[in-house]
Amino acid sequence: MKIKVATWNVNSIRARLPNVVAWLKEAQPDVVLLQELKCVDENFPRMEIEDLGYNVATHGQKTYNGVAILSKSPLEDIETRLPGGDSDDHARYMEATVFGKLRVASIYLPNGNPLGTEKFTYKLAWMDRLKAHMERGLADGEMRLYGGDYNVILKDDDVYSAKAFAEDALMQPESRARFRALLNLGLTDAFRAFNSLPHQYSYWDYQAGAWQKDHGLLIDFLLLSPQAADALTNAGIDKGPRGKEKASDHTPVWCELEV
DNA sequence: ATGCCAGGTAACACCTGA
Numbered sequence: 624m625k626i627k628v629a630t631w632n633v634n635s636i637r638a639r640l641p642n643v644v645a646w647l648k649e650a651q652p653d654v655v656l657l658q659e660l661k662c663v664d665e666n667f668p669r670m671e672i673e674d675l676g677y678n679v680a681t682h683g684q685k686t687y688n689g690v691a692i693l694s695k696s697p698l699e700d701i702e703t704r705l706p707g708g709d710s711d712d713h714a715r716y717m718e719a720t721v722f723g724k725l726r727v728a729s730i731y732l733p734n735g736n737p738l739g740t741e742k743f744t745y746k747l748a749w750m751d752r753l754k755a756h757m758e759r760g761l762a763d764g765e766m767r768l769y770g771g772d773y774n775v776i777l778k779d780d781d782v783y784s785a786k787a788f789a790e791d792a793l794m795q796p797e798s799r800a801r802f803r804a805l806l807n808l809g810l811t812d813a814f815r816a817f818n819s820l821p822h823q824y825s826y827w828d829y830q831a832g833a834w835q836k837d838h839g840l841l842i843d844f845l846l847l848s849p850q851a852a853d854a855l856t857n858a859g860i861d862k863g864p865r866g867k868e869k870a871s872d873h874t875p876v877w878c879e880l881e882v
Numbered sequence: 883a884t885g886c887c888a889g890g891t892a893a894c895a896c897c898t899g900a
Binding site for chain 2: 634635637638659661662685686687734735736774776788791792793826828829830831832833840842869872
């Protein structure tokens with residue numbers, strides 16, 4: 624069977640509900656990883672999503688962060704904590720097993736700006752925790768997919784102006800090295816398996832006409848374990864939602880697995 | 883160098899985002 628998985632930072636699920644519902648109907652993904660819900664679990668528009676045939680698991684937080692997993696299959700073995708960081712109360716990570724065989728994670732990696740603050744050290748520490756957790760997860764040889772908003776610009780060609788972001792947390796050598804370390808665990812970037820063109824973006828700022836000028840960043844990724852990468856048949860970035868009214872500043876990244 | 887835009891919260895301004 625074919626499973627289509629997508630990740631999308633929606634920048635408030637309540638503000639974005641009409642856009643999300645329209646895209647789910649149009650794109651028909653089987654599994655969706657959402658980030659930046661900006662609401663507690665009780666306020667997530669669960670019914671509206673369930674009415675489209677999805678099972679829903681949320682890990683929300685008031686005002687900030689929040690992640691969710693939607694699946695046309697039941698969601699099993701849901702976990703909502705990234706180990707380590709005992710005092711970390713941000714809702715930025717959850718994982719579940721879908722279709723009885725694919726373990727997926729929805730990730731909202733800390734932004735880390737501005738440099739020289741505890742926000743940047745929190746980002747780097749969070750990335751170290753993520754790597755340790757992935758390392759443990761990958762050991763079982765199962766099909767795994769780690770998708771989300773990684774908040775890292777890996778290469779200069781993944782941003783409209785590397786110069787403009789030189790002092791940004793997303794592009795620091797420390798951030799990039801940690802992202803490479805994730806890839807070096809043996810993960811495959813689903814989008815880059817099919818598209819090696821420069822200047823392919825998943826985010827465009829609301830400000831300064833960034834969308835109209837195609838001033839974007841590539842920061843949303845679907846990273847696949849070797850077993851999932853073996854099943855990968857296609858991937859892409861769906862820019863449609865970014866051009867709609869009341870759009871999120873991110874657009875969905877998707878892939879298809881034949882399992 | 884700074885704000886631009888958008889969302890949430892709480893209140894009619896400020897914080898966060900990337």
